[in-house]
Amino acid sequence: AQKITxxxxxxxxxxxxAVTLDCTYDTSDPSYGLFWYKQPSSGExxxxxxxxxxxxxxxxxxxxxxxxxxxxxxxxxxxxxxQLGDSAMYFCAIPYSGGxxxxxxxxxxxxxxxxx
Amino acid sequence: DAGITQSPRYKITETGRQVTxxxxxxxSHSYMFWYRQDLGHGLRLIYYxxxxxxxxxxxxxxxxxxxxSKTENFPLTLESATRSQTSVYFCASRTGIYxxxxxxxxxxxxxx
Numbered sequence: 001a002q003k004i005t006x007x008x009x010x011x012x013x014x015x016x017x018a019v020t021l022d023c024t025y026d027t028s029d030p031s032y033g034l035f036w037y038k039q040p041s042s043g044e045x046x047x048x049x050x051x052x053x054x055x056x057x058x059x060x061x062x063x064x065x066x067x068x069x070x071x072x073x074x075x076x077x078x079x080x081x082x083q084l085g086d087s088a089m090y091f092c093a094i095p096y097s098g099g100x101x102x103x104x105x106x107x108x109x110x111x112x113x114x115x116x
Numbered sequence: 117d118a119g120i121t122q123s124p125r126y127k128i129t130e131t132g133r134q135v136t137x138x139x140x141x142x143x144s145h146s147y148m149f150w151y152r153q154d155l156g157h158g159l160r161l162i163y164y165x166x167x168x169x170x171x172x173x174x175x176x177x178x179x180x181x182x183x184x185s186k187t188e189n190f191p192l193t194l195e196s197a198t199r200s201q202t203s204v205y206f207c208a209s210r211t212g213i214y215x216x217x218x219x220x221x222x223x224x225x226x227x228x
Contacts, residue, residue: 033214045206045219052214091158095213102147102166102213103174108158 004094006107013082014115020067021077021110023092032095034075035104036064039089048090051075079112087114118142122207122220129197129227137192137223139207147210148190149217150174150182152203159206165190197227 003026013019025034036048051059051066059066067076079086089109095101120141129135139148146167151159161174163182171182179201181193190209194201207220 035216037219043204043222045208045222047216047218050214050216093217100164100172102210103149103161103164104208104210104217105161106151106159108156 004092004105004107006090006092006110008110009108010111010113012113012115013079015084016081018078018080019082019112021079021090021092021112023075023077023107025073025075025092025094027073027094028097029095029101032101034066034068035093036066036075036077037091037093037106038086039091039109040085041088045091049077082114084114084116087112120207120209120218120220122205122223125221125223127223127225129194129225131198131227132196135194135197135225137194137205137207137225139190139192139220141188141190141207141209141218143209143211143218144187145209145211145218146187147212148184149208149210150180150190150192151206151208152176152201153206153222154203162192162205194225197225199227201225202227 005024032053034051038046049061049064063080065078091109093104093106096103123138149164150162165171165184205223208217210217
C-alpha cells in the first residue's frame with residue numbers, strides 16, 4: 001500500500017530565504033507521478049508542481065523546484081526567495097498503488113510561515 | 117465559467133439530517149473525487165469515480181453515499197449527519213494518472 005509522510009508539521013523561514021519542505025513516500029508502482037499543492041488560509045487547493053518518476057531532471061516551476069531522489073523515495077519541495085504570500089499549508093501527494101492509480105493520497109501537510 | 121464548483125460553500129445542519137453536497141465540473145474529466153479535510157489528518161478520500169455510473173469507496177466512506185449519473189456532476193450525500201462529519205469537504209477532478217487534480221473551493225460543513 002502507498003504511504004506518504006511529511007515529517008515537518010510546521011516550518012518557519014525568513015522572507016527572501018529558501019526553504020525545503022520534506023516529503024517521503026512508499027509505492028509499489030514502477031511508474032508514478034508526485035504532486036505538490038499549496039493551501040493558503042483562504043482554503044483553496046492550488047497545484048504547484050509535478051514530478052514524473054521517470055523524468056530525467058528535477059521539476060521546476062518559477063520559484064518552486066523539486067529535489068527528487070527516486071532511490072530514497074523522497075521528493076522535497078524547495079521554495080526559493082520566500083515571500084510573505086508563501087505562508088500556507090503545503091501537501092504532497094502520490095497515486096494509490098495498483099489499478100486505482102488515478103486516486104491521489106495526500107500527506108498530512110506542512111504549515112509554512114514566512115516571517116518579514 | 118469553466119472549472120469545478122461546489123455548493124454550498126458553507127452549511128450548518130443538525131444531527132440526523134440528510135444533507136447533499138454538490139460538485140459540478142465543466143471539463144468532462146473522467147475522474148472525480150471527494151475528500152474530507154480535518155486537522156491532523158490531511159485530506160482523506162471518501163469516494164471516487166472513474167466515469168459516469170462507476171463509483172467506489174475510498175478510505176473513509178462510512179455514512180456517505182455518492183452517485184454519478186452524468187459525467188459533470190458528483191454529489192455527496194450524508195445520509196444521517198453526525199458530529200464527526202463536521203469537516204471541510206473538497207471535490208476534485210482530473211483527466212488522467214499523470215495530470216494534476218483540480219479542486220473545488222471546498223464546503224465547510226458543521227453538524228450540530
